[in-house]
Amino acid sequence: MIFKHKIVKYIPLAMFLILIIICWRGLSLNPREIPSVLINQAVPEFNLPELAGQDHLTVRDLQGKVTLLNVWATWCEACQEEHPLLLNIADQYHVPIIGVDYKDDPTKARQWLNDYGNPYQRVGLDQQGKVAIDFGVYGTPETFIIDKTGTIRYKQIGIMTQSDWDKTIYPLILRLRKS
């Protein structure tokens, strides 16, 4: 009876330690990063007018090769930070990047790309933001890795850094290219 009492006395401490561990883990997670539920699903259907020319950007333009889809805007300061890396990705790594210009002024967008360089093969205009909602976008910039079959394989929330590119994104692109 006494023996049992000795063990029982430590249960609250054990529970407290378990709680500490759970809280430690929980507090180290970033609530701003909401994992995408579209991973491993087909790209949602969309049809956007293009920034240049009279064509339309659709899902068919994402088939056949591994592409990056980057949601950006001229009013988004964080997107400007990411911009040099995107130029690098297009020029040096030869990864096609499709741009979705989110709730932006097309004239400003054209000017901006002219002034700072255009990393995009094509740019679709999502002026109402409806397509972004279909992609589960809740901030800019966001970048999706889409494989050859048009399936979303990864979502980068926020600015893509060189470190993100080197450690996660480019390796994944290479793996997807092989399959």
Add this chain to the structure above:
Amino acid sequence: MRSIFLSLLLLFLPFVVMAQVTDIYQFNSVEQRQQFQGLMGELRCLVCQNETLLDSSAPLAADLRLIVYNRVLEGESDQVIIDYLTRRYGDFILYNPPMVQKTYFLWFAPILMLCIGFFLLVRLSKPAAQFYG
């Protein structure tokens, strides 16, 4: 007397504000208005995460409010509208996590811990009683 009146006024002021915001939206029936208000209370703004879709001033919240509003007008059920949103944004957009296998622990852990705590309280206080008894 005045302080009581003032307290009551302050207490009910937030409700006045809420009524004004939902007055912007016109509905075809009382049920639709109630459905909309119900949904608004359940949905989280993903940008300003501690605010509901109704309270948040984030542009995305405005867009999603409009989507929910139009769907309510079209007569869609709560479940269909919630499915639409969770298929794009996941369960996090709901304030109440769904009751599924992987969230059982989340839902039941607090009450379970309360029970364990209570049990221990009873068990640990018994020997003392026996000693003095």
